[in-house]
Amino acid sequence: MKSSKQSARFLTARRRLNRRLAVAAVAVVAFLGVVLAGHLTNGRRQVAAPTASPSASAGAGGARAGEFTFVRRAQADPMAVGAVDAPVVLVQWTDMRCPYCAVFNRETLPMLLKEYVDTGKLRIEVHDVAYFGEQSEQAAVAARAAAEQGKFFEFIRAVYKDAPEHKHPDLPRAKLIAYAQKAGVPDIAKFTTDLDDPGLRAAADASNSEAAQLGVTSVPFFVAGDRTLSGAQPSSVFRSYLDDAIAKAG
Structure with a gap:
């Protein structure tokens, strides 16, 4: 039979273990709640800003003072459109197979x-x-391959134009090449070769990892100024959202 001291130590250890398990369970439930909320609302929700630090310095070719560090403001950025010195940068996270991104x-x-x-x-x-899945990964590489030839937005426009409204499109390699042709990518042979470029794959993987680290859990997801917006919201919502960001930017 165990001594009273041994029993006390056992009960203390058991209580500590139960507390740790309870904390872990709460964390899992909270995480699943966030994921399920994203799916149940189809990404149509306004959420807290990603956990990234604002930039401490200003200047061309990088985030201005007060902007999040994922704001690029780089000249000749093939995955950006608009003046590099515009008052506000709208940062968008998108998946080529996301119906709401389309x-x-x-x-x-x-x-x-x-x-x-x-x-x-x-x-x-x-x-x-x-x-x-893998087709999303390959499509991200394909979009970057189109960007190498200055056709990033034309490529994603071609992909999203054909996307079904409520399900993920099928994007095998042959379709990606066909979309590049529709988008007017000038050198299809180079585009096809670039689909296997380890550098482009690494860049796409890094972007995906950064999104996870920032807490981006649904797409499309947007940041303008210090506020976020999630989902394919109506134009009126975007106008209000951007007008507020522009007003704050002065």
């Missing part, structure tokens, strides 16, 4: 380009993610 690209992006980008108020910078 809705945003088809229905809202043209308005943003006309009313905000073309008037010098806004710059849009795209970060790719791959949440829906």
Whole structure:
């Protein structure tokens, strides 16, 4: 029979273990709650800002003072559109197989380009993610291969134009090459070779990892100034969101 001291030590250890398990269970439930919320709302929610530090310095070719460090503001950035010195940068995370990313690209992006980008108020910078399997990963590489030839936005426009409304499109290699042709990528042979470029794959993987580290859990996901927006929101929501960011930027 165990002594009273041994029993006390056993009970103390057991209580500590139970506390650790309870904390772990709460963490798992909280994590699943965030993931499920993203799926149940189809990404249509406004959430807290990603956990990244604002830049402490200003200047061309990088985030300005007060902007998050993932803001690039780089000249000749093939995955960005708009003036490098625009008052506000809208950062977008997108997956080539995301149906709601396609809705945003088809229905809202043209308005943003006309009313905000073309008037010098806004710059849009795209970060790719791959949440829906190997085809998402390969499509991210394909978009970067198109970007190598100055056709990034034309390529994603071609992909999203054909995307089904409520399911993930099938994007095998042959389709990616066909979309490159539709997008007017000039050197299809180079594009095809670049689909296997380890450097482009590494860059896409790094972008995906960064999104996870920042806490981006659903797409499309946006940051403008110090506020975030998630989902293919109506144009009126984007106008209010961007007007507020521009006003704060002065």
